[in-house]
Every structure is written in structure tokens, then in C-alpha cells.
Amino acid sequence: MIDREEAWASLMRSALAGDQAAYESLLRELAPALRASVRRRLAGMGQSVDACEDIVQETLLAIHLKRHTWRTSDPFGPWLFTVARNKLIDHVRKRGRRIEIPIEDFADILPAAEERPGTDAADVERHLAELPTKQRAVLRAVAVEGASVAEAARKHGMTPGAVRVALHRGFASLASRLRAQD
Amino acid sequence: MRTDDLIRGLAADTTREASPGRAVTMLLPAGFAVAGLLFVLLLRVRADFLPMLATPWLPFKFALTLSLAVVALVLLLRLARPGIKAVPAVIALLVPGGMMALGIAAVLGVTPPETWMPGLIGHNARYCMVLVPLMGAPILVALLLAMRKGAPTRPGLAGACAGLAAGGLGAALYALHCTDDSPLFVLVWYGIGIAALTLAGALIGRRVLAW
Known part of the structure; x- marks a missing residue:
């Protein structure tokens, strides 16, 4: 261990x-x-x-x-x-x-790990829907569709820097929404 | 969202926050500058500052308040990191605590009993109770902002620690002005001011430092 x-x-x-x-x-x-x-x-x-x-x-x-x-x-x-x-x-x-x-x-x-890949979860998905449009679009493109930052930037007409910011803010606000939920 | 997708997204997010130590180093001077501005606007350095520095009583006030602030800051930085035990470091509070005890022992040992009560009551107790928290308030704000970059598993305790550090620094600043030098006065009235800021820190910390 x-x-x-x-x-x-x-x-x-x-x-x-x-x-x-x-x-x-x-x-x-x-x-x-x-x-x-x-x-x-x-x-x-x-x-x-x-x-x-x-x-x-x-x-x-x-x-x-x-x-x-x-x-x-x-x-x-x-x-x-x-x-x-x-x-x-x-x-x-x-x-x-x-x-x-x-x-x-x-x-x-912790040593007793067991793999259950691809299990679905509801909370992140639910809060993702409430994020600002840009953050949500970037987060989906990068995480779900597997786009690179450059690809996401082209697709949504943003600079790579703006994509990075949106991605980080998206995760940060997801975390705070998850914490605040009842 | 599938966990695999989430992980792919997280790995692509290369933005990283400043470490708690760096956040404190960046924000604490800003908080102290605002406190200094308040001091310049509202107060002035006592007229007999230099001569009093040669007595034991004024250096005592600085040693006490600054050592309290340093110990509280060290504790605070430990509380900011998950998995670091902070409780053993609480023992370091014995340094300012022991200093306070020595100060009380000195005043009771070397000064005549009829001066004890006047020393305790002082001249500006009410101002002191208000001005110590006021001087410390901008520092508390700075420390709480810095701690939001940390991950305190006990947000209330971390907030209290931020309040204690801010109280110590605010009290040191106020001590430049204050002419009440008896350790008895410091214990009671500075103590009340610092305790108020500590309580405020705990209450705010519980709300804003959870993550």
C-alpha cells in the first residue's frame, strides 16, 4: 500500500x-x-x-x-x-x-479497489446544465467529446486562453454548486 | 457525466491556484497596508514612543502581540493543508501565553498593589476594544481571502486562527498609539479585542472557508 x-x-x-x-x-x-x-x-x-x-x-x-x-x-x-x-x-x-x-x-x-468503469452519476450532470453557456460548452467539448483546448477554441470561436479560463471556472463553479446543493 | 469523461476534462484543465503559503504572502501585506492606512487616518504614534521603548512595558506589548500573530499564522498555514496535523502545533500558543503570564507576574511582583487597578482600568479601554478589532479587520479579510485558496477541513477553526493572527497584528499596530502599558490592561482589553476578532473569524470562516 x-x-x-x-x-x-x-x-x-x-x-x-x-x-x-x-x-x-x-x-x-x-x-x-x-x-x-x-x-x-x-x-x-x-x-x-x-x-x-x-x-x-x-x-x-x-x-x-x-x-x-x-x-x-x-x-x-x-x-x-x-x-x-x-x-x-x-x-x-x-x-x-x-x-x-x-x-x-x-x-x-484503499487496497481493495474494484473497477466499475463508466458508471453514471447524476449530480455533476445536473449542475452542469446550470453553468453559464460558455463554460458549459467548453466543459462538454473537452470532457465529453474529448476535444483539445485548441479544438474547443476553434469550435466555439474563442481564444485558447479563454477556453482554459472557461474550463477552470466551469470546474470551480461545479464544485461550489455541488457543495451548496441540498 | 461519466467519471472517465470528467477525468479527461480535469486533466485538460492546467490552471492551478497559488499555494496557501503564497496566497498569504501576497495578500497579508495588502491587508497590513490597509490597516496601516486606517492607523494613519485615525491614530498617531504616541508622543513618548521612543523613551517608552527603553522600558520593559512597551517592548512587552509588541513581543506578546507579534508572537501571538506568528504562532497563529503558522497554525493557519497548517490548517490550510489536508492531512497535516495542526493540533500538536497548538502547543506553540504556550509562547504568547507564557509571555502573558510572565508579564502579569512582573507587574504583580515589582509594582505596588495600589497601581494594579488603575493600570488595569487604564485611560482608553473603550477605544482599545474597538480599535484593536478595527486595525485587525483588513488583515482578517486578507487572511480569509488567502485561505480560500487552501483546503481547511475545519473551516471554523481556520477562520478563528485567521482572526487570532489578525487580532495579534492589529493589536501590535494599535500598541504604537496606546499609552496604557500595564500587562493587566493588555490582558483584559487587548484580549477582548483579539477575542472579538477571533470569534468573527470563526463565524465567517465556517461560511466562506468550506470547500
Whole structure:
């Protein structure tokens, strides 16, 4: 498990140094690990696991938007588990339950990753529909259609810089809408 | 949206915010500048500033308030990062706490008892209670803005810490003006001002620092 955290840390270091491919493979490795742990925790609390994929997506968004709070010299595991725990607690608390989850629980179950690719989630999609038009168009083009920033810029008649800004603002406002939802 | 698609989108978003440390370094001077402007507009440096600097009492006020601010800032930066334990660092609050205790011990040890109450009551207690939070307010705003770049898992505690740091710095600024030098006065009236800012920070932090 320490090996895996060290591998994640090394991917994140490359990512923070500007290696986009390393970043994408990190997120792809984290997703199934998060999915397994969230499902276990939800089941353990007697909650429906339907919300699992929503929580995974919200956690990935948080990891993305707060990645600059991880210092490359710090261990990656505690940072990751704390972000994941926070998002899970938020999600369950919004549904009216007060919970305490020791951080060790995350560390323990992370090795038991199981892959369920392509599972659908509802929350991000729902809030995406309410974003400003430009942000929504750019986000869809880049994420769903797999366009590059340059392609999205051509398609929507924007400069690449404006596409980058819209993409980032889109993710940031998605995250704050997800947090504010009841 | 499928998680795979979300990941593809996230990987394409190369915009990154400033680290909490950098955000504080950039915004704190701005907050301090606004506080300094307020000082220039509303107050002036006490006339006997230089002679009083040679006594123990005035340097005590700066040492106390500035060490409180430094400890609170260190705590704040730890609270900004998930997975970093901040609670052990709370022990560092013993530095300003111990300094306060020493100051009280000194005043009770070396000054005659009949001066204690006048020292405690001072001349400008009401102004002090208002002006310490006022001097600290722009600094609190700057620190809260900086902390929005962080990821505090305890937003209320982080806000309180920002308020404590802002209170310490605001009090140090006010101490340039204030002529009440008894550590008893500092404990009570500066304490009330700093506590008010800490409470404000906690309440605002709970709302604006969640992520």
C-alpha cells in the first residue's frame, strides 16, 4: 500500500510539474480506489450505495481544485484520504446525518479497489446544465467529446486562453454548486 | 457525466491556484497596508514612543502581540493543508501565553498593589476594544481571502486562527498609539479585542472557508 501511495505521489509530482499525461493516469488510478472505499463506507453506515459515483466525482473535483495544497515533500496518502473523507462526510451530512469517520478507515480499505468503469452519476450532470453557456460548452467539448483546448477554441470561436479560463471556472463553479446543493 | 469523461476534462484543465503559503504572502501585506492606512487616518504614534521603548512595558506589548500573530499564522498555514496535523502545533500558543503570564507576574511582583487597578482600568479601554478589532479587520479579510485558496477541513477553526493572527497584528499596530502599558490592561482589553476578532473569524470562516 505504501508502494502505491509512493507511486501516486510520484505521479502527482510529475503532474504538478506540468505533465498532463501523468496527471490523467493518476486520476484514472485514483477513481477505482476511491469508488471501492466510498462504497465500503456507505455500506458500513447503512447508507444506499447509489450515491457512490456522485461522491467519487465530487472527490475527484476536489482533488483537482485543491491539488496545490499538497506539498511535493509531504506524504500523499494522508492528503488524499483527508480530502476523500471530507467529501464523503459532506455528502452524508447533507442528508441529515452526523458522522465521524477515522482517517485510518480510508487507508485500510484503499487496497481493495474494484473497477466499475463508466458508471453514471447524476449530480455533476445536473449542475452542469446550470453553468453559464460558455463554460458549459467548453466543459462538454473537452470532457465529453474529448476535444483539445485548441479544438474547443476553434469550435466555439474563442481564444485558447479563454477556453482554459472557461474550463477552470466551469470546474470551480461545479464544485461550489455541488457543495451548496441540498 | 461519466467519471472517465470528467477525468479527461480535469486533466485538460492546467490552471492551478497559488499555494496557501503564497496566497498569504501576497495578500497579508495588502491587508497590513490597509490597516496601516486606517492607523494613519485615525491614530498617531504616541508622543513618548521612543523613551517608552527603553522600558520593559512597551517592548512587552509588541513581543506578546507579534508572537501571538506568528504562532497563529503558522497554525493557519497548517490548517490550510489536508492531512497535516495542526493540533500538536497548538502547543506553540504556550509562547504568547507564557509571555502573558510572565508579564502579569512582573507587574504583580515589582509594582505596588495600589497601581494594579488603575493600570488595569487604564485611560482608553473603550477605544482599545474597538480599535484593536478595527486595525485587525483588513488583515482578517486578507487572511480569509488567502485561505480560500487552501483546503481547511475545519473551516471554523481556520477562520478563528485567521482572526487570532489578525487580532495579534492589529493589536501590535494599535500598541504604537496606546499609552496604557500595564500587562493587566493588555490582558483584559487587548484580549477582548483579539477575542472579538477571533470569534468573527470563526463565524465567517465556517461560511466562506468550506470547500
